Amino acid sequence: MTIGIALLGAGIFAQNQHLPAIDGCDLLELKAVYSRSQATAEAFVTKTGKTGLPVYFDEPATPGKGLADLLARSDIAAVAVAMPINLQPQAIRTALAAGKHVLSEKPVANTVANARALIAHYASLPSAPLWGVAENYRYQASLHLAEEEVKKIGGTLVSFVLNSNKFVRPDGNYFNTAWRKNPTHPGGFLLDGGIHYVASLRSLLAAAGAPPSKSNKITKLAGTMEQLLEILPPADTVRNIAVTESGASGVVTMSFGTEFGCPLEISVTTTEGMVTWTPKKVTVATRNEADLFNPHIVEHDCSPKNPAFPADEGTGVKAEFRAFAANIAAGKKAVETRLSPAEALADLELLEAMFDSGAAGLAAKVVP
The missing domain is CATH 3.40.50.720 (NAD(P)-binding Rossmann-like Domain)
Structure with a gap:
């Protein structure tokens, strides 16, 4: 039924x-x-x-x-x-x-x-x-693969980077939705779109190892917030230094106001290797004992060219x-x-802390 x-x-x-x-x-x-x-x-x-x-x-x-x-x-x-x-x-x-x-x-x-x-x-x-x-x-198959690769390389979290650069065009369908064009919600596009990216980062951090009795939840951050495009009030860009409960630090950069740079890439580095995720590729770097300056690299194609990642399931x-x-x-x-509201709340708590820090100009913020 x-x-x-x-x-x-x-x-x-x-x-x-x-x-x-x-x-x-x-x-x-x-x-x-x-x-x-x-x-x-x-x-x-x-x-x-x-x-x-x-x-x-x-x-x-x-x-x-x-x-x-x-x-x-x-x-x-x-x-x-x-x-x-x-x-x-x-x-x-x-x-x-x-x-x-x-x-x-x-x-x-x-x-x-x-x-x-x-x-x-x-x-x-x-x-x-x-x-x-x-x-x-959270349901993208490529992100699931990246999570599994993070678990597989093992070790404890050392650092992380989230880098996303998008350019919102004035003739775009989503921009011309009235409530997005004239936002009354905090952050504008940074909330509507950026929430995806912090959710993905949190998923990958949770997959990494942490010291006993500690987690890889981001608990502190400080950053800037700015508006690069006049059409994207109140802001379209945030840049943050973030620290986890486990003591690992990382960089989070998200912009909807530039056409230059990587559209979306998240890297998680542990004591045993690094996993880099984009929606269409997962790259794994692990230690090469024979040549420490040239790690072993394995790339997983997650594009629609790979039958395991069909286009109609990509989102x-x-x-x-x-x-x-x-x-x-x-x-x-x-x-x-x-799907839990608790996970969605944690995404929002992290993003709102970025807004608060940026609005106050590099003010250190504790993430609930």
Whole structure:
């Protein structure tokens, strides 16, 4: 028996990622789509060819067509939420109150304070449905491979580097989404996009070895924040020195305001070697006892050229929807760790600490 699911949000990501993920999951069946405006909901049906899919909206107010009406349907057991960041927490609360399982897009909320309040609210619910936060980078097969390679080389963490350089064009689809173009959430693109990168870094750090009774959680940092592109307020670039509980230090650089530099690369170095991850390649360097200046190098091709990494699975969205559906079907009391709100909160705590340090100009910050 399939699980009836509805889309709350009908924008670009819902069209290009959520819809194919639902259609590609045997356990899920799309029952409806909701958007705040009737025009957007109906445009979703037109663009995706989902003729006959029921649409719901609250503007204009129409009897039987609002969000409450969608959530009252007994054939809908779950919802996938892809709405503007500031609107998501209330949508999550509303869906949970209606008894629906929820998969909400990252970040878990716009601020750490709001995220903690939302998680506390969820914990207070009796017999709560499942709630997962969709951080699709945690489901990328290449990241999983990199995690395994970090574990395989062993040793304890020595250092790490996250380097990401993107250039947001004014004619880009995502930029021209109203809530991204004129952000009211902290960090602008740094929150919306950067949360992926800190989630990936945290996953790789967790895979590395640490001294007894210590972890590789980043606990302290200091950095700068700046705006390189006029179109990306309030800032588009952060640069940080970060230190883990285990004492290892690293560098975190993320920018959405430059067309130069590596798009995304994370390296984790231990006492036994180094693993470098990009979404399309994993490189492993280990000690060469015969020539210490020339380590052994092994490269794993994770591009679509490799049949083990098909293009339609590259974003990780399909895998995260399958995991969410499997958790529901199995009657789990909580979602698996990669979907957990607690993990999403830790991502946000790290990123918000970067914002706070940068805004204060290299102020040292403790990460909760």
